[in-house]
Amino acid sequence: MRIGDVGEFPVIERMAEIVGRTRPDVAVGIGDDAAALDLGGEDLILLTVDSQVEGRHFVRDRTEPQLLGRRLLAVNASDIAAMGGRPTHAVVSVVLPPELELAWVEALCTGLALEADQLGIGVVGGNVARSGDGIVLDLALVGRVARGRLLTRGGAKVGDLVLVTGALGEAAAGLYLSEHPEVAEADREALLARHLAPTPRVAEGQLIAASGLATAMIDLSDGLAGDVAHVCDRSGVGVRIHAPSLPVSPGVERVAARMGKQRWELALFGGEDFELVFTVPPDAADGLAARVSAEAGTPASVVGEVLPAGAGRWLVLPDGHEVPLEPRGFTHF
Amino acid sequence: MRIGDVGEFPVIERMAEIVGRTRPDVAVGIGDDAAALDLGGEDLILLTVDSQVEGRHFVRDRTEPQLLGRRLLAVNASDIAAMGGRPTHAVVSVVLPPELELAWVEALCTGLALEADQLGIGVVGGNVARSGDGIVLDLALVGRVARGRLLTRGGAKVGDLVLVTGALGEAAAGLYLSEHPEVAEADREALLARHLAPTPRVAEGQLIAASGLATAMIDLSDGLAGDVAHVCDRSGVGVRIHAPSLPVSPGVERVAARMGKQRWELALFGGEDFELVFTVPPDAADGLAARVSAEAGTPASVVGEVLPAGAGRWLVLPDGHEVPLEPRGFTHF
Numbered sequence: 001m002r003i004g005d006v007g008e009f010p011v012i013e014r015m016a017e018i019v020g021r022t023r024p025d026v027a028v029g030i031g032d033d034a035a036a037l038d039l040g041g042e043d044l045i046l047l048t049v050d051s052q053v054e055g056r057h058f059v060r061d062r063t064e065p066q067l068l069g070r071r072l073l074a075v076n077a078s079d080i081a082a083m084g085g086r087p088t089h090a091v092v093s094v095v096l097p098p099e100l101e102l103a104w105v106e107a108l109c110t111g112l113a114l115e116a117d118q119l120g121i122g123v124v125g126g127n128v129a130r131s132g133d134g135i136v137l138d139l140a141l142v143g144r145v146a147r148g149r150l151l152t153r154g155g156a157k158v159g160d161l162v163l164v165t166g167a168l169g170e171a172a173a174g175l176y177l178s179e180h181p182e183v184a185e186a187d188r189e190a191l192l193a194r195h196l197a198p199t200p201r202v203a204e205g206q207l208i209a210a211s212g213l214a215t216a217m218i219d220l221s222d223g224l225a226g227d228v229a230h231v232c233d234r235s236g237v238g239v240r241i242h243a244p245s246l247p248v249s250p251g252v253e254r255v256a257a258r259m260g261k262q263r264w265e266l267a268l269f270g271g272e273d274f275e276l277v278f279t280v281p282p283d284a285a286d287g288l289a290a291r292v293s294a295e296a297g298t299p300a301s302v303v304g305e306v307l308p309a310g311a312g313r314w315l316v317l318p319d320g321h322e323v324p325l326e327p328r329g330f331t332h333f
Numbered sequence: 334m335r336i337g338d339v340g341e342f343p344v345i346e347r348m349a350e351i352v353g354r355t356r357p358d359v360a361v362g363i364g365d366d367a368a369a370l371d372l373g374g375e376d377l378i379l380l381t382v383d384s385q386v387e388g389r390h391f392v393r394d395r396t397e398p399q400l401l402g403r404r405l406l407a408v409n410a411s412d413i414a415a416m417g418g419r420p421t422h423a424v425v426s427v428v429l430p431p432e433l434e435l436a437w438v439e440a441l442c443t444g445l446a447l448e449a450d451q452l453g454i455g456v457v458g459g460n461v462a463r464s465g466d467g468i469v470l471d472l473a474l475v476g477r478v479a480r481g482r483l484l485t486r487g488g489a490k491v492g493d494l495v496l497v498t499g500a501l502g503e504a505a506a507g508l509y510l511s512e513h514p515e516v517a518e519a520d521r522e523a524l525l526a527r528h529l530a531p532t533p534r535v536a537e538g539q540l541i542a543a544s545g546l547a548t549a550m551i552d553l554s555d556g557l558a559g560d561v562a563h564v565c566d567r568s569g570v571g572v573r574i575h576a577p578s579l580p581v582s583p584g585v586e587r588v589a590a591r592m593g594k595q596r597w598e599l600a601l602f603g604g605e606d607f608e609l610v611f612t613v614p615p616d617a618a619d620g621l622a623a624r625v626s627a628e629a630g631t632p633a634s635v636v637g638e639v640l641p642a643g644a645g646r647w648l649v650l651p652d653g654h655e656v657p658l659e660p661r662g663f664t665h666f
Contacts, residue, residue, distance in 0.1 A: 004431025041374025098337025140473030
């Protein structure tokens, strides 16, 4: 059986079966946005790794290396944010073809440094190796979270409401625009930026976790439908998502129409928005959403509710019909 | 200017110039075997990353994936060992072409799990992405070291002796044998194993650091000549290495003869032995070497002495002549 026939998630599951171990110094291991380690200090230490691969995540000639450097750090910071943590230190491994211009690497590092400075992260080490062909960038990021404040994918409770930060479908709309330069769109630059260099919701994640009100959290990399499915899997619950409640900007609505899709389709399946999805008991949801908006400047919206596992996973369409919520989003093979 | 014209170390230096920052929570940043972070606990937290790249570090059809999995973890554990640390947790990022067999990945993970179990390391997360072409494996490793026990490349003092663990040139001899299956060599299997799946000197590194006697340490990845040059650069010292003192096994001596090289050439320039080089004041050197041998079961040998920076870097040949010690070893471009 070949990797390409199996898909990304089964490969990850098989790897986890082989290498996974229960250890007293691991609070959260394989299967969440980041691992949470007990290394003896007051805080738990978070650890995550993510890659940017030429041909899969970016096309060399169509990508500003500076934006790519920002993105490389941002997607990892989003994983730390999803655990309620503060990202602190990164190491980066770059695999580069010999014909690549040094100036390209310098621009990549400039972007990395800009994003690191903005997020308060120190880049403390790295590794350079030659590739035969494409560029592969890996970044491992360390963070900290107070022991009582860790949020995982696994804590959602029946009756909780499902909330998201920001607006959805922006990255997918930006990707479409990057592939269709002929499309006139007033918000083109803003949507492209959301696709190329997403903003990790680091302050928001810490605020949500520190509130003590949320029960589970994940960041949006595969798309809301796929990432909510991860929360359902790990929490042992079902869910109902309301398509009309999904926060979508006018620009995304226009791009969706241009693509022949409904606005909620881009919001639900778009992927790579790097917003946060979190679950909150109903009596605390509005208050927490208001705090996120007031203190971090990012809106937060209720988009659904947590059901018992046996009740299934549903999507309420704008016409009121309920259809099964399929966890399709981006998969990597 | 292209990456391939510049070489690996200038690229790393340029990257470090752009992203490097001084921070109060970073005890050791870019430029050592691992970073050392102050994350509030009793111990410093060590962090390193290293890759195994198809075509650069291994040839797919000639490499057992299980050994490659061991190697991926071992080379990183060696970096933690070189700081005097105990490796604890790893995350792994694999970039895989779609035509790769799932069984290959399973064998890789089996090797990774075996090495992790042997070293007491937990593999706590990972990432899978598709590549257009080759396999790229990145592993980030976390470790711990007591604050007073950290060893860096930067502490060597004039008058210290230079010691190495184990025997040198084994990996280079193994590499040669892997490329020359026709060569009859009694130690073929042992030397191949040293090339394919090196043994990181984790217990030795902790013992050397905990003794409080050593002043600097580095692991041997580029070759003794190149790695000693790193210690000289960071410590601001010179060095004299004695070719006749370099520990070389009879098997390596035979392979060197077959290659038309002197035994000390393989020991000095071979690379990837993943032994430890450390510096110790002369009155403590024999005692520490004896302790490493007795407690960790690995011999340690005096191979040179630390000179003032102005005295230069020298190699004493078997005939007594001194020649400049050139830091050539493996470079990655």
